[in-house]
Amino acid sequence: MSKLLIVKADQEEALFGDGGWDAVVVVGDANGLESHPEIGQLVAHAAHVDARIGKEPLMLMAPGLAGGRLVLAPTGDLDNEYEDVRRFAEAAQAGIGIALRAGARAPLLLVSGNDDLRYSQALEVALMGAGHEIYTPFDVSGPEVTLGVLGLDEVARVNALENGRIAARDLCGGDPEQMAPPAFADYCVELFSDTAVSVSVIDDPDTLKADYPLLSAVARASFAVERHAPRVVRLEYVGEGVISRNWFLAGKGVTFDTGGADLKIGGAMAGMSRDKGGAAAVAGLMATLAQLKPKGVRVVAELGLVRNSIGSEAFVPDEIIESHAGVKVRIGNTDAEGRLVLADVLSHLRESVNGCENPVMFSLATLTGHVGRAYGPYSAVIENGVARGQALGGQLQMVSEIWGEPFELSRLRREDFAQVAARSPSERLLSSNNGASVNISRGHQFPMAFLVQASGLDQHGLGSDQPIAYLHLDIAASSVEKRDPLYGQPTAVPVATLLANLLDH
Ligand SMILES: [Zn+2]
Structure with a gap:
């Protein structure tokens, strides 16, 4: 059995280690996080030395960010007319999986939004993907995880749903x-x-x-x-x-x-x-x-x-x-x-x-x-x-x-x-x-x-x-x-x- 609590992380400072979070997981386009230019810079630097950036889920060392870890979980091309919001669940699942295996127990989830109506519930769906990754069956001992989320006002519903x-x-x-x-x-x-x-x-x-x-x-x-x-x-x-x-x-x-x-x-x-x-x-x-x-x-x-x-x-x-x-x-x-x-x-x-x-x-x-x-x-x-x-x-x-x-x-x-x-x-x-x-x-x-x-x-x-x-x-x-x-x-x-x-x- 695993335990999961989803917590609203309303402090922007949370990103930089003050909130007790031990990893930052970015779902979607990390360059698209206009409110977090420091992450964009880190990613741009990394892209010079690693061609996988933006294509595959992976973790960067990120001194200064919460936990010193930045996990990038790209969704792939969301403009394709046959795509749907499951891309966010799949990316969050992959990203949280990396964070958990790296030892994180209090990851902070950041979802890079998209205005397309198909993706109107992208944040909630990403949380569902994360929850799916964190879940372990009732007959197996699993981690106790606190998942921080930025940009979500109402956490009661996502907790009840999970x-x-x-x-x-x-x-x-x-x-x-x-x-x-x-x-x-x-x-x-x-x-x-x-x-x-x-x-x-x-x-x-x-x-x-x-x-x-x-x-x-x-x-x-x-x-x-x-x-x-x-x-x-x-x-x-x-x-x-x-x-x-x-x-x-x-x-x-x-x-x-x-x-x-x-x-x-x-x-x-x-x-x-x-x-x-x-x-x-x-x-x-x-x-x-x-x-x-x-x-x-x-x-x-x-x-x-x-x-x-x-x-x-x-x-x-x-x-x-x-x-x-x-x-x-x-x-x-x-x-x-x-x-x-x-x-x-x-x-x-x-x-x-x-x-x-x-x-x-x-x-x-x-x-x-x-x-x-x-x-x-x-x-x-x-x-x-x-x-x-x-x-x-x-x-x-x-x-x-x-x-x-x-x-x-x-x-x-x-x-x-x-x-x-x-x-x-x-x-x-x-x-x-x-x-x-x-x-x-x-x-x-x-x-x-x-x-x-x-x-x-x-x-x-x-x-x-x-x-x-x-x-x-x-x-x-x-x-x-x-x-x-x-x-x-x-x-x-x-x-x-x-x-x-x-x-x-
Ligand atoms: Zn039957």
Whole structure:
């Protein structure tokens, strides 16, 4: 575990050793720091003897500057029309990495600005990159770091955000035993005890089987193993004042996915402890809210925590199971388990909407391999008709761009509904085809057609008495670094995007 505190360094003298800082890290163009000509001079001199200046991250000896160390972390060409703000996160990550390895524990971060609107959150995104570098998993001892930042008025928000991101990374990254459903739930209970977020856990097997029948089918082979048994964690935050935003979040928390009876073979099972990134990100957002306590917003979340095990009790394809919303579902493939977990969780959240104004519902999940096939390392957002009518997906995409967690906007189509339509009179829906989503067209879009119907959200479309805007976020290719579920560090995507969407737009 590492500790990080971000502190506003408002003294210009801080640069010269009076603030206790032990390195100066410049992100971006060091020559562009007009308010700090002494740094520009140092860099200009160094450029005479080192052609890497401005091209690669590196450290200069800088007697007179805080800690005697100046780390330069260039972003590369920001004018290129296809660039985005992630350049700042990557540069800050590289620069802070050099400072930490050099021994610094109180680096001062300076971000060289850029007027382009694409880079309006460059400072915050650079802090996220720095935070990512400083983070070490909860089961490893890590440094205690105080990060100074110049030019940022409000540090409460970046600290709350980073603490939420740490929780999200801890929960996503824990191994199959450390973060099995009961352990994941315990982490949440501890995280939210005595905070502004209320937390409750459903652990009674009979209650789970009655109220979450699809989720419990996925968990059927894990009920008997106490430490692997399923949990539903419910979180609620109600801010002070008149509530103008009502959000409902469902998180997929498959703590380990063997595929079930449709067993993942050929080495495809390794990394499947990261199939809980959606639930982890929801918990991370709630942790940020618990610390920041914003006014006027209500956020209700449910996390479906299940281990998809194989065993003599395991559910199998062809079974027909009635969802919490009363929809008979034929199982197509037991490895398409995330949508089963989410459908029941969404159905419960639907009941919580209960007449409130302008409800917006989200599902967050590492749902399909197809999203990576379609979009590479990007996340996908898909809207129902109500959300599309309010352009909520486009807005989320815009926010995600400036916060360095870019989403692509996908659209739900009639073919997606045909894909999950009943194949016999005995069921109303087919959960999936019998192959891997990655191999079929529209593999990340059509699961939403299932989610909308199996959860009963199709009763809340345009023109209904209680329309509910619903956005499905597939983060299967972005919730760990480098699209590497085996060894990539969790990214905490899209906690920053959701927070900005909730508070600023
Ligand atoms: Zn699966």
